[in-house]
Amino acid sequence: MKVLGTQLAGVARRPARLLLTGLAVLVAAFVVYSTVLARDITEKTAIEGFTGTPAAADxxxxxxxxxxxxxxxxxxxxxxxxxxxxxxxxxxxxxxxxxxxxxxxxxxxxxxxxxxxxxxxxxxxxxxxxxxxxxxxxxxxxxxxxxxxxxxxxxxxxxxxxxxxxxxxxxxxxxxxxxxxxxxxxxxxxxxxxxxxxxxxxxxxxxxxxxxxxxxxxxxxxxxxxxxxxxxxxxxxxxxxxxxxxxxxxxAQQAASGIDELFLAMGMFVAIAVGAAGLVATSTFRIVFAQRMRQLALLRAVGAGRGSLWRALAVEGALTGFVAGTVGVLGALALGQATPPLLRAFDIKVSSPGLPVLPAVGVVLLSTVITVLAVLAPALSAAKVAPLEALRSASTTAGRKSIGKIRGAFGVLVAAGAALLVAYVVANLPGPDTKNYDAEPMMYATLGSAALAFLALIALGPLLVRPVLATVGWPLRRLGPVGRLAVGGVGGAPRRAAAVSVVVALGVALIAGVVVTGASSRVLADRELASSAPADFELTANGDSATVPATVVTQAQASTDLTHVTPYRRLSDVEIPGGENTWKLRVTDLSMTALPELKKIDVTRGSLAAIGPGKVAMNTYVAEHHGLDVGDTATMTANGKKLQAQVVAILPDSGPLQSDIVTDPGDLTKLGAAATPTGLLADAAKPGEEGRTAGQKAMRQLAAGHSGLGVAVLADQRDEYDKMITTMLAVLIGLVGLTVLIAVVGVGTTTALSVVERVRESGLLRAVGLSRAGLRTMLTTESSLYGVIGATVGLLLGVPYAWLMMKSLGVNLPLELPVGQLALVFLALVAFTALAGVLPARRGAKVSPVAALATD
Known part of the structure; x- marks a missing residue:
């Protein structure tokens, strides 16, 4: 019996089904080869556009x-x-x-x-x-x-x-x-x-x-x-x-040296997307083989053995991967060749990527291998079909709603491993005063736990679909019969729903981790910049004993281009006797309530509001070196004078303007500070670049008439950090978005195949009175439910693991929960998955009830 020839003939008759089955792999191949071309374009552009030693130098x-x-x-x-x-x-x-x-x-x-x-x-x-x-x-x-x-x-x-x-x-x-x-x-x-x-x-x-x-x-x-x-x-x-x-x-090579490292990091996210494509392909093959179960049973009934049937299905999978990979590579190549001339039309000069043949062959082979691996389990399952299935009236078989004992035991085992690793990390997290903390083992343990949790989700997903669906589907059930039908349609095939939702969950978990980490990093950066750059501008007097004339302060306060004008004094030769070494400490009397940015400064212990006569705040390093804590009394000396003050706050890092101690103005005077300020801080009175330019001009005019005065634009530091964090988050979300793209493709493919599988069911619903719009709404809602389930599970996994990873780093990173951004991620994923089901739903709604009921 030539089973292989029969299967390949079926593929030839329906090439569209082959591409639909391998659509996720096609997208993955497109992404991988596009990354290769993007690297070549970037490297060649960097080399050709580099201007160093002149070309005329022999x-x-x-x-x-x-x-x-x-x-x-x-x-x-x-x-x-x-x-x-x-x-x-x-x-x-x-x-x-x-x-x-x-x-x-x-x-x-x-x-x-x-x-x-x-x-x-x-x-x-x-x-x-x-x-x-x-x-x-x-x-x-x-x-x-x-x-x-x-x-x-x-x-x-x-x-x-x-x-x-x-x-x-x-x-x-x-x-x-x-x-x-x-x-x-x-x-x-x-x-x-x-x-x-x-x-x-x-x-x-x-x-x-x-x-x-x-x-x-x-x-x-x-x-x-x-x-x-x-x-x-x-x-x-x-x-x-x-x-x-x-x-x-x-x-030129040095100018392009960072490109390989950059694309190596990108490769990790591309690999995750490729893995997601493999999961989607596995689910797709299960659906396709289930739809052809009667045909496969007929082949078994006329003498085809399980081995030959399995091999034929595996070859079909390999052919699917080869075709999908080839189409993906050709699409990426077309885009790569079209990009340089398109950008040149906008006066952006980039180099052509050429034609990297070996990477193209490698991507096609990778697509084939991934698809073969993805088809093995569905093919083995489909090859076990009994010949009696050919006698059934339906051409498809209902999907299994349970999981096997071995799969269940494996899922419980890896879930327990994930929980144990979490317990280990939590038990070993550093405290505020932990010394010599090694973050690397905790980071690897957290990553290992996250990987095990995802494996557990793959294994136990079908068991989790129903309880999650019962919660998130409750509002839909109350909307009427269409909502109840949609929830029932998804819940009726939990293995299918789990296979698709797991990929969505992976993408959402990664995005949630990026969003939470980004929000926390931004808060930390704001706190640190509030110390180093508490205002838009700083005017300083050069030299330890130099001061800012009082007339300059008066002119700054009268300027309409400046606001929050705050003079301050600083001593740089203060000592605290005792300890193994005596440090020269920088002490300032900058008011902690005078500038808006200073409100962002955090404390490890105590309160900055308590600073006053006889009360100071100091950074952690000074406090630890001298064995001081909140409530202790510190003795400070400078210029032959002595001052005793109570410590009321401990700062995690340096104080404002890199100071070690913040004190009351009267106490700084007692230590011998001059009456006139050593520096002046100010903000631009008007927002935007125009306001900052005007403020900068005003500050330079103040310094122009006095030698020894310099102006620094501190706001540039805040802008650079903000731009860096924003760019980093945009790049990471873009890379993680590759997995989301694969997930959305998987949802669309699953919905399209479900429409084909459930033609008779759709016809029956139409026959009992459901309108085309109602059927279309039901199918689209089913598609969106895959996104709801996946996004819910993804957030439940992504946010805790993001927090755990940040704590395991051992840095003073605040834990932020950007509810608005996470809600936007949730809604966006639901919308994307709903859109992925729109076209299949429209197609399913067009089938007439009579034609649908005539389908076996």
Whole structure:
């Protein structure tokens, strides 16, 4: 009996059913190969778009060894020697320097500004041609308030007390077209940058050769110059000569070095999505084989053995995987090839991914293997059909509602293992004062418990469907017969409902974990930033003994562009006698109620509201070092004066503005602090970028008339952290969304196959009076119930495990429950699964009652 030929002929007659059966695998193959193409596009774009060493540089003298940023023993006089070598057309030395300008750091980069070896060119004004002239990037000009013609003063050195010395005046002559503009870079010829750096050492030297010059001879001459130079100083590097092509390749590869790590992390989420596709495929094959049970029984009745029937079904599964994988790869390839020209239409330049053949073959083989693994259990079950099933009136068999004893025992066993691991982690969680806590074992135990819990859910899912459905389906039952029919339809096939809902639960659990962790991380970041950046702007006086004039404070308080103007004082040489080592502590009298951001600061013990005369707050490190706690008395000394104060609060980290102790203004005066403030904090009076720009301008105007005052924009720190967290969450949710996509595809496939399976049932419902709209609503509601069950179970698993993972890290991470976001996740999943059932429901509702009742 040629059972295999019979099955393959059936597949050929219904190719649409084959694609529908393997739809989840098709989507998985599409995602996997799209990830491969995205990596190639990203890497090629990074390499081709990297701007480092100019393309005109034929030879490069750069530091040898691993430290590419070290100053090498190659000086200005060595550059002059290279210029005299026959065949050398141009030599450019590139030292670097840095300094402070109006409270901000500015980097000085050497560049000729014209010629083949120039990396920047003046777009406004002129490029520096005289000593003491600089050009700046557009963002640097905006952020630092620099305009063409401005003269600024920087300091090129510091004395033994770390006070700035050696002032140098620089004039801004132009704005340049910098490729990478981070808002703190100035450009000038090599001589000016060397003067600012107080050194004539180079970080890189580039040589452009004359046409037809002997590169080997020039290289040998450069190596002789290097050999004649003194040995490198400590921390320096011996120069080496390389070709410009080699240097540019190394720079490009380094620029793309993080891409592999990024896509390796993405691969973990893609692997989860592939696993989800395997689960969906298993469920789909069970449904398809159940629908063909009469046909399979007929084959058994005419002599087909169980082995041959099982092998034929397995080959059918392999063919499904091969076709689905091929279609998925071709779809991804079409998208990958279309993406670069589409983005170029929006002036976004990206490289073409090419045609990675080996990954394409690998994805197709992976799809085939996954589908074969997915079809094994359903095929074994279907091959056991008795020949007497052919005599039944129905062509399908009812799905089993129970699970086997072995499966049940396995589910209970892994559930117990998950519970034991949770108990182990909870018993070993760190307390507030735990020392030398090792988070790694707890993290692995938590991940292991989550994996076991998911395995238990797969095994025991059919038993959990009915109690969960009884709870979440209660409102639907009260809506009328359509709701009751929908709940009964899902509950009548618990194994099918469990198989689909488990994949939805996996996606929701992952998203819930990301959302809860993100909300907690954002609260922690807000608390930490409330200490380091409690206001939008900070004006400080340089030097430990320098102060802010009272007139500046008065002008700031009168400014209409500033609000919450809060002066403060700080002492940096306070000591608490006792302990093994005596630390110099920073003490401030900043009011903890003056700024809105300060309300976000948390305490380990005590209360910040209790700070007052004779009462202080201190960070955990100082308290532990001196054996102090809330209620104890601390003795502080400074400037030959002594103060005793009660500790009323312990801060988990540093206090505001990196202080160690927060005290009352009167107590700080007793320790010898000057009457005038050492700094001033303020917020922008108006919201948005316009308000911040106006506030920044007002602060710089306050500092402009007084030497030694610097302005820092603290709000930028908050913006950077917020952007980083938002981007991280968006990326993670996007990656986790791959699993959700597979789950939604599984719901749609299951609903479509159920419609085919239940044509007679649909016709009977239509015959007894159910309208097309009612039938369509019933089927769509069934589809949405898969999402309701999965989302409910996913939230019940995802939120506790997210909390447990955060606690196991051992950091002071608050446990937040973003109810609104989790509710949105729940509703979105229910909506997606409902939409997945709309088309199958419309198709099922179109069947006439007479035709449906005639179906066997």
């Amino acid at each position: 030879l490069v003298v750069s530091p040898g060894g691993d430290n590419e940023f070290a100053d090498m023993e190659f000086r200005a006089q060595d550059i002059a020697k290279l210029k005299a070598v026959p065949g050398v057309a141009e030599v450019v030395g590139r030292p670097r320097a840095g300094s402070e300008l109006n409270g901000d750091f500015i980097e000085f980069v050497a560049d000729p500004g014209s010629g083949p070896l120039a990396t920047v060119h003046a777009t406004k004004g002129t490029y520096p041609a005289e000593p003491g002239q600089i050009a700046v990037s557009p963002r640097t000009a905006d952020r630092m308030g620099l305009a063409i013609g401005n003269t600024v003063t920087i300091h090129t050195g510091r004395d033994k007390n770390d006070k700035p010395i050696k002032p140098v005046k620089l004039t801004v002559t132009g704005i340049v077209d910098a490729e990478s503009d981070f808002g703190g870079t100035a450009y000038a010829p090599q001589s000016t940058v060397s003067m600012i750096a107080n050194s004539d050492l180079m970080q890189q030297v580039e040589l452009r050769l004359e046409p037809g010059a002997d590169a080997a001879a020039v290289t040998a001459a450069a190596e002789r110059v290097i050999a004649a130079a003194p040995a490198p100083q400590e921390g320096g590097a011996r120069p080496q000569v390389r070709t410009g092509a080699d240097v540019r390749l190394a720079e």
